[in-house]
Amino acid sequence: MHRLISETQSAFVRGRQILDGVLIANEVIDEAKRLKKKVLLFKVDFEKAYDSVDWDFLDFVMGKMHFPTKWRNWIRECISTSWVSVLINGSPSKEFKMERGLRQ
Known part of the structure; x- marks a missing residue:
């Protein structure tokens, strides 16, 4: 299954939660603020993908x-x-x- 699904996919995989990606993004933002680093985040949401x-x-x-x-x-x-x-x-x-x- 690892050949088909990326280890970074957080939704629709047993043991992972859809909010994992959101939590990681928040941690990146918090760390960047703490270190006073500029960051660029890009979010893609495929509306009505199914x-x-x-x-x-x-x-x-x-x-x-x-x-x-x-x-x-x-x-x-x-x-x-x-x-x-x-x-x-x-x-x-x-x-x-x-x-x-x-x-x-």
Whole structure:
């Protein structure tokens, strides 16, 4: 698994918390202030990232990472057969088939 997930990833990994990154950033800022050093921090937040995952690209990446074809087919089947609805003013819409993105 270490080959697939960076040791710096703090979310969605057992034993790590999504706030770990925030705490580390705060420590960096506090240390820079204490030492009177100038720092530049850059935060990237991929808004609606799950909604924008392209299934063909996901399959391509899994192929490059040497996922077995059987696994890739299972993943594609799971994500391409999804039907969803959305809440509009508190009421669910008619169900529709997903064409991209991932369920959360």
